[in-house]
Amino acid sequence: MFLARFIQYIQFEKRYSPHTVSAYQSDLDQFMRFLNTPEETITHPSEITHYLIRNWMVSMMSDEITARSINRKIATLRKYFKFLLQEGIIGHNPASKIIAPKIPKNLPVVVEDAKLMQMLDSDDTFSHDFKGLRDKLVIEALFGTGMRLSELLGVKETDINVYEGTVKVLGKRNKQRIIPINNELKHLVAEYLELKKNQNFDNNSLTLIVTDKGADAYPKLVYLIVQKYLSHISTQNKKSPHVLRHTFATTLLNNGADLNAIKELLGHANLSATQIYTHNSVERLKSIYKQAHPKA
CATH class of the missing domain: 1.10.443.10 (Intergrase catalytic core)
Structure with a gap:
């Protein structure tokens, strides 16, 4: 699924921080676990559709994962598929059709x-x-x-x-x-x-x-x-x-x-x-x- 190639790209070419790289890795691992079930296995990124991504979002919402966390994971997918598109591995970005959930605006907590x-x-x-x-x-x-x-x-x-x-x-x-x-x-x-x-x-x-x-x-x-x-x-x-x-x-x-x-x-x-x-x-x-x- 070219995950290692993508991680090397953000780590060495984009020079993301170790914390950010770790977060991207975790998000992608979670997504791949969702995709690959005993009944069906995804073998190439071109098989991933926006319907599968949307199903993952629904699954996370059912597990009461916050909108902020879901947005971050969708942003990871967008970055991942954009990289695959640039490399000529896929023909289109399935995450481009995804509308991320709105994040409720909370006022910053301060002390007097x-x-x-x-x-x-x-x-x-x-x-x-x-x-x-x-x-x-x-x-x-x-x-x-x-x-x-x-x-x-x-x-x-x-x-x-x-x-x-x-x-x-x-x-x-x-x-x-x-x-x-x-x-x-x-x-x-x-x-x-x-x-x-x-x-x-x-x-x-x-x-x-x-x-x-x-x-x-x-x-x-x-x-x-x-x-x-x-x-x-x-x-x-x-x-x-x-x-x-x-x-x-x-x-x-x-x-x-x-x-x-x-x-x-x-x-x-x-x-x-x-x-x-x-x-x-x-x-x-x-x-x-x-x-x-x-x-x-």
Whole structure:
């Protein structure tokens, strides 16, 4: 079915991230398992019709798989069949006729920026040892730059220019961008790096965020740090690093930042991904109106 050839294409020619390649592989494996039953076996991609793809969609809906997940899997198929078409393996793209299910728009979950800043400014929130300073840097960096979890984990000490007040991050599709950092974050980074050096860790990792023993930080560690400290100021169920990214964007928008500037800071490929934050701002205006207007 030319799956290995396609995976090599997105891995080496398109240079997709390992996470994306793994997701494509998983989606295609699931689709092939659906197609090949004891009663019938598909031996060539040209045998796959849009009816079979639609049947797969119906099957996933019956299994209560979310519209967002189904859309991602259909996007994988589109990419796969487009590649086969370019290679002359098939004569048409059966996924081109597929209409993906609509994704319900959920407002980004945020925390109150005032409570977050109060927690960060408090002397009692974080311990004054390496672990406490590391935890504070994680929260400050996510809220102060809006970077993704994967981007934070990839930041090296050399990616931070304390003098210019910037940090270089590697985003999706290996796109680099420069994000400004505020004075408080600059001082925190300098203090953290000095304390990190004095720990005399065995591996001397140049990765910015490390574990208590000096190894490169991993996603679960950052999740636990964020959940721990957001629990001090929020009772909402969702307490993830992405909530701080949403809070960063919403705070900027509420304070008059240009939407295009926010798009660049977040590393979004197009403006439509950034526009979802305008809904949060509208809800905030409605709330203020209801509280302040006598006829509201």
